[in-house]
Amino acid sequence: MGAASQARRLRPDADELRIDVFEKGTRTSYALCGIPYVVAGEIDAVDDLVVRTPEQFKTKQDIDVHVRHEVVGIDVAAGAVEVRDLATGQERREPYDQLLIATGAVPIRPPLPGIDRPEVHGVTTLDEGSALRQRVELLAGRRAVIVGGGYIGLEVAEALLAQGLEVVVVDVAPQVMRTLDPEVAAEVEQAMVRHGIDVRTGVEVTGFEPDAVHTVDGPLPADLIVLGIGVGPNAALAADAGLELGARGAVRVDDHQRASAAGVFAAGDCADSHHLVSGERVHVALGTVANRQARVAGINLAGGDAVFPGVLGSAVTRFVDLEIGRTGLTDGEAVAAGLEPVSTVVTSRTTAGYYPGGSPVTVKLVAERGTGRLLGGQIVGGAGAAKRIDAVAVALTAGMSASALRDTDFSYAPPLSPVWDPVQQAARRLADHVNG
Amino acid sequence: MGAASQARRLRPDADELRIDVFEKGTRTSYALCGIPYVVAGEIDAVDDLVVRTPEQFKTKQDIDVHVRHEVVGIDVAAGAVEVRDLATGQERREPYDQLLIATGAVPIRPPLPGIDRPEVHGVTTLDEGSALRQRVELLAGRRAVIVGGGYIGLEVAEALLAQGLEVVVVDVAPQVMRTLDPEVAAEVEQAMVRHGIDVRTGVEVTGFEPDAVHTVDGPLPADLIVLGIGVGPNAALAADAGLELGARGAVRVDDHQRASAAGVFAAGDCADSHHLVSGERVHVALGTVANRQARVAGINLAGGDAVFPGVLGSAVTRFVDLEIGRTGLTDGEAVAAGLEPVSTVVTSRTTAGYYPGGSPVTVKLVAERGTGRLLGGQIVGGAGAAKRIDAVAVALTAGMSASALRDTDFSYAPPLSPVWDPVQQAARRLADHVNG
Numbered sequence: 001m002g003a004a005s006q007a008r009r010l011r012p013d014a015d016e017l018r019i020d021v022f023e024k025g026t027r028t029s030y031a032l033c034g035i036p037y038v039v040a041g042e043i044d045a046v047d048d049l050v051v052r053t054p055e056q057f058k059t060k061q062d063i064d065v066h067v068r069h070e071v072v073g074i075d076v077a078a079g080a081v082e083v084r085d086l087a088t089g090q091e092r093r094e095p096y097d098q099l100l101i102a103t104g105a106v107p108i109r110p111p112l113p114g115i116d117r118p119e120v121h122g123v124t125t126l127d128e129g130s131a132l133r134q135r136v137e138l139l140a141g142r143r144a145v146i147v148g149g150g151y152i153g154l155e156v157a158e159a160l161l162a163q164g165l166e167v168v169v170v171d172v173a174p175q176v177m178r179t180l181d182p183e184v185a186a187e188v189e190q191a192m193v194r195h196g197i198d199v200r201t202g203v204e205v206t207g208f209e210p211d212a213v214h215t216v217d218g219p220l221p222a223d224l225i226v227l228g229i230g231v232g233p234n235a236a237l238a239a240d241a242g243l244e245l246g247a248r249g250a251v252r253v254d255d256h257q258r259a260s261a262a263g264v265f266a267a268g269d270c271a272d273s274h275h276l277v278s279g280e281r282v283h284v285a286l287g288t289v290a291n292r293q294a295r296v297a298g299i300n301l302a303g304g305d306a307v308f309p310g311v312l313g314s315a316v317t318r319f320v321d322l323e324i325g326r327t328g329l330t331d332g333e334a335v336a337a338g339l340e341p342v343s344t345v346v347t348s349r350t351t352a353g354y355y356p357g358g359s360p361v362t363v364k365l366v367a368e369r370g371t372g373r374l375l376g377g378q379i380v381g382g383a384g385a386a387k388r389i390d391a392v393a394v395a396l397t398a399g400m401s402a403s404a405l406r407d408t409d410f411s412y413a414p415p416l417s418p419v420w421d422p423v424q425q426a427a428r429r430l431a432d433h434v435n436g
Numbered sequence: 437m438g439a440a441s442q443a444r445r446l447r448p449d450a451d452e453l454r455i456d457v458f459e460k461g462t463r464t465s466y467a468l469c470g471i472p473y474v475v476a477g478e479i480d481a482v483d484d485l486v487v488r489t490p491e492q493f494k495t496k497q498d499i500d501v502h503v504r505h506e507v508v509g510i511d512v513a514a515g516a517v518e519v520r521d522l523a524t525g526q527e528r529r530e531p532y533d534q535l536l537i538a539t540g541a542v543p544i545r546p547p548l549p550g551i552d553r554p555e556v557h558g559v560t561t562l563d564e565g566s567a568l569r570q571r572v573e574l575l576a577g578r579r580a581v582i583v584g585g586g587y588i589g590l591e592v593a594e595a596l597l598a599q600g601l602e603v604v605v606v607d608v609a610p611q612v613m614r615t616l617d618p619e620v621a622a623e624v625e626q627a628m629v630r631h632g633i634d635v636r637t638g639v640e641v642t643g644f645e646p647d648a649v650h651t652v653d654g655p656l657p658a659d660l661i662v663l664g665i666g667v668g669p670n671a672a673l674a675a676d677a678g679l680e681l682g683a684r685g686a687v688r689v690d691d692h693q694r695a696s697a698a699g700v701f702a703a704g705d706c707a708d709s710h711h712l713v714s715g716e717r718v719h720v721a722l723g724t725v726a727n728r729q730a731r732v733a734g735i736n737l738a739g740g741d742a743v744f745p746g747v748l749g750s751a752v753t754r755f756v757d758l759e760i761g762r763t764g765l766t767d768g769e770a771v772a773a774g775l776e777p778v779s780t781v782v783t784s785r786t787t788a789g790y791y792p793g794g795s796p797v798t799v800k801l802v803a804e805r806g807t808g809r810l811l812g813g814q815i816v817g818g819a820g821a822a823k824r825i826d827a828v829a830v831a832l833t834a835g836m837s838a839s840a841l842r843d844t845d846f847s848y849a850p851p852l853s854p855v856w857d858p859v860q861q862a863a864r865r866l867a868d869h870v871n872g
Contacts, residue, residue: 034790034850048790155849276845287855288848295864312845316852325847354470354484384820387853390827390846397844398834408833409712409748410826411761412724413591414470416752417823419723428731 001029001052002291003100003267004063006298014062017302020094021063022083024070027126028054033287035129036152039136040159046126046133074099074241076261098263098301101238101251102294105231105269105285114208121226123156135224140164142223145213147205149176153228154188154319157197160224161320168198168220170213175201179315180378181330183345184364187380191322231285233270246272248283255307257297265301267293274310277328277375277396278337284311312376314393316386321359325389328376328396331366340369344430348422350384352414361385363426365392365402372401372434377423384416388423403431437465437488438727439536439703440499442734450498453738456530457499458519460506463562464490469723471565472588475572476595482562482569510535510677512697534699534737537674537687538730541667541705541721550644557662559588571660576600578659581649583641585612588664590624590755593633596660597756604656606636606649615751616814617766619781620800623816627758667721669706682708684719691743693733701737703729710746713764713811713832714773720747748812750829752822757795761825764812764832767802776805780866784858786820788850797821799862801828801838808837808870813859820852824859839867 004019011017021028027050034049043049054065066083072091073082080095107124109115121135122128136159144160146153149171160167169176169192175185176192176199192199200217207214212221233250244260246252251259251266255274259266268290275282289311299306314327334341343366351358359382366375377392379385395405405427412419420428440455447453457464463486470485479485490501502519508527509518516531543560545551557571558564572595580596582589585607596603605612605628611621612628612635628635636653643650648657669686680696682688687695687702691710695702704726711718725747735742750763770777779802787794795818802811813828815821831841841863848855856864 031788031790031850031855033848033855034788037791037850042792043790051789286848288846291855292843292845309840309843310845314845314847315849316847317849318851323852327845327847352467352470353487354467354479355473356478384823386849387820387824387847387857388826390824390844390857390859391830393845393847394827394830394834394836394841397840398830398836400830400834404745404833405830407728407745408826409728409746409750409763409829410724411750411752411763411823411829412469412722413751413753413822414467414473415754416759419467419469419727421823421826423826 001057002294003102003298003301004057005061006295007302008061008063010299010302010304019063021065022069022071022081023065023067024086025125026067028052028057028065028067030126031287032124032126035123035126036155036159038129039123039133039156040162042162046130049126071237074237076241076243076264079263096263098265100297100301101259101264101266101270102268103234103237103270106234107227107231108229109227110229112205112207117208117210119210119225120208121224123152123226123228124231132226136160136163136165139224142166143168143221144224144226145170145220145222146226146228147213148228148230149173149199149201150178150228150230151315151317152230155317156226156228157192158319161195161197165224166196168200170200170203170205170215170220172204173201177324179313179326179330180324181332181364184362184378184380187362188319188322188324191319195320231269233283233285235270238266238270247281248272250283252281255309256300257293257308258300265297267297273308276310276312278333280337282311282313284313286315288314312393312396314389316389318386321382323381323383323386325379325386326377327389327393328374329366330376330378334366334375339375341366341375342369342430342433343367344426344433346422346426346429348418348425350382351416352418355414359383359385361422363422365426365430367402367430367434369434372403372431374400374402374405388421391423401431402427402434406431437493438730439538439734439737440493441497442731443738444497444499446735446738446740455499457501458505458507458517459501459503460522461561462503464488464493464501464503466562467723468560468562471559471562472591472595474565475559475569475592476598478598482566485562507673510673512677512679512700515699532699534701536733536737537695537700537702537706538704539670539673539706542670543663543667544665545663546665548641548643553644553646555646555661556644557660559592559662559664560667568662572596572599572601575660578602579604579657580660580662581606581656581658582662582664583649584664584666585609585635585637586614586664586666587751587753588666591753592662592664593628594755597631597633601660603632604634604636606639606641606651606656608638608640610638612637613760615749615762615766616760617768617800620798620814620816623798624755624758624760627755631756667705669719669721671706674702674706683717684708686719688717691745692736693729693744694736701733703733709744712746712748714769716773718747718749720749722751724750748829748832750825752825754822757818759817759819759822761815761822762813763825763829764810765802766812766814770802770811775811777802777811778805778866778869779803780862780869782858782862782865784854784861786818787852788854791850795819795821797858799858801862801866803838803866803870805870808839808867810836810838810841824857827859837867838863838870842867
């Protein structure tokens with residue numbers, strides 16, 4: 001819908017550019033990222049996450065949204081899609097001049113016994129979010145098992161704590177938050193434990209029953225089961241149409257969001273991206289990336305010439321009173337990308353040391369040995385900590401070195417920062433290590 | 437003291453590098469920026485703002501601090517300073533191989549009748565801060581007049597409100613916060629008014645009596661008077677020694693913090709700087725700049741080779757529930773620097789729109805017409821708003837365009853940001869205007 005809106009803004013006349021959207025569900029333009037906060041009761045209902053309805057798209061922008069219409073096939077040679085009207089079951093062929101594939105992501109669901117039971121909740125659609133909220137309201141004091149200790153697992157854990165449940169988080173990896181290096185993730189895990197969560201890392205889940213999650217360490221009794229293992233690209237339709245696939249099976253796109261067939265574009269969680277630091281093709285399923293890719297695709301669909309330069313995997317989240325941010329490559333990712341990283345971890349505060357009410361903050365920065373080029377950053381700390389990662393993201397985008405970030409004129413006031421910002425403290429230390 | 441510490445770190449042996457510090461006061465290494473929070477009662481006493489005492493410098497770093505010793509003359513030809521022992525009144529000559537001038541700033545005190553009365557409080561030394569705190573504790577419900585509506589005026593106003601005083605802020609300029617463009621400063625003024633402050637802009641102060649501030653509009657009765665007009669470089673000693681002066685009469689330094697005589701360095705509020713965006717020499721009296729200049733001076737004093745690239749004038753502050761940030765050039769400053777600016781102001785939120793508890797945030801970004809090179813940014817908003825300015829500061833340091841900032845992979849989570857960060861929203865809008 002972001003691409004459709006962007007295209008319409010450039011070509012306001014519907015006679016000049018007709019825009020049809022086929023959506024197998026009933027809603028458009030919604031913020032799935034808000035689901036955990038609906039589950040927590042901070043937001044009343046999933047409908048509050050809908051930014052614009054199909055009717056609003058029609059009346060405000062002359063965009064025709066066909067809800068409950070599933071595209072079941074793409075004929076790239078003929079330039080047409082097969083559409084099934086889910087109300088009638090009838091299929092029809094719709095020709096296109098240009099096509100945008102924006103099919104999003106699908107949750108990862110390993111083929112484990114019982115995983116498709118209705119008691120195993122997902123959080124990847126508004127309907128799933130709504131169902132989980134309703135269940136949770138009846139379960140205060142009961143025990144939930146969340147499978148997966150990444151962003152979604154963490155946010156759902158926070159939500160279930162807020163609703164008074166006991167929470168177990170189980171993850172097959174040796175740490176939570178695999179997008180962080182182990183020593184940074186350890187701080188997140190400590191916070192989870194401090195807030196009463198039973199964290200089981202390095203534990204493989206083997207199956208599900210209505211009242212238990214089976215693991216290699218034995219069963220975990222559960223009044224509620226939530227899956228937060230992550231998502232993969234929903235690219236089956238593109239693959240069936242013969243379009244080239246890229247990173248992790250996502251639709252391979254160029255820097256104009258063009259897929260491998262003429263007139264076909266892809267954007268969002270179904271498409272792959274260029275990683276600005278590693279130079280590799282990656283699949284990053286984040287709303288930020290989807291929105292920016294949508295802007296680029298929309299401009300190009302409207303006949304413009306926009307480029308999507310790439311991604312850093314910048315992300316933040318909050319767990320109760322802890323904020324977590326990351327961008328670029330971790331130490332581990334840098335090594336995997338064939339780079340030689342050098343890194344530093346500093347502990348500082350969100351405020352001046354003498355100012356009351358500040359919180360500890362840990363910053364890890366990673367640079368390339370020798371050149372000092374920044375490769376990535378990770379931040380864990382109290383209120384005000386995580387969004388500091390954006391300064392690192394800008395530095396990565398500009399190809400800055402640790403010393404250039406150290407020398408940057410960061411801002412300061414006692415209630416908001418130490419005189420050397422924590423990010424800058426890390427850059428200062430790292431710059432000293434780059435050649436050491 | 438920052439330079440002394442940095443130099444000692446590189447040359448740990450005091451036989452190799454002897455470091456003597458002459459300080460006319462009694463304290464070292466203190467955070468003047470914390471004074472308003474002592475006045476507010478958030479911090480107990482000004483002594484809490486002292487980071488390291490003279491004794492600690494001696495025992496931990498073998499740095500000899502001579503307190504109550506005022507340097508009254510510099511003989512750059514001979515390489516010696518004249519030092520007066522304030523306890524005895526005796527003067528002596530101390531030779532040096534290298535000299536760092538770190539005399540800081542002096543408050544601006546226009547020659548108005550009564551300005552030197554004891555009832556007219558300053559906030560530029562710890563002793564003044566201490567005296568103000570003691571007065572304020574007796575004055576709940578009484579009326580204070582603050583002269584000056586900049587950072588210090590604003591922070592002292594917050595402090596006096598917290599102590600239960602009625603507050604009047606008077607400024608000769610047509611707006612508060614002259615480091616912001618008028619439409620952004622207006623939001624600050626609105627917040628001041630909302631919190632009960634009587635803001636008198638465009639009003640010239642003509643004199644002081646113990647119980648009134650005289651203005652061109654008549655007298656303002658005052659139980660307490662505080663001056664927050666700003667500071668200028670304390671460069672009289674350097675000027676008397678024949679050293680070259682730069683912006684606003686500050687000691688002119690090169691990018692190694694070297695003054696115009698061999699072996700003489702200057703750093704901090706007494707020295708000038710290179711502005712990274714305008715390319716002009718400027719005087720920016722901020723703790724951040726002083727600390728970074730001190731690092732560079734310290735390395736060079738120790739025989740190293742460090743460069744101070746320059747400043748952006750990045751600054752943040754907080755007024756009750758409002759955060760304010762700025763970096764680079766305002767529209768007005770860009771015009772004054774001979775640039776042709778184009779700017780945009782967006783209103784957004786600190787959180788996702790649907791997330792409860794977020795605050796409005798206004799972002800103004802300024803770019804160069806045609807090239808799109810970013811020139812500056814200003815932010816006003818609720819908790820979490822102001823430190824977003826650091827991302828803009830990094831972009832300015834890298835010479836980024838508005839479109840590059842728009843395309844940067846900012847981070848997002850509903851409790852911490854909209855999916856397009858407010859800064860990025862402004863960059864997106866501005867990039868569209870750059871050629872328009």
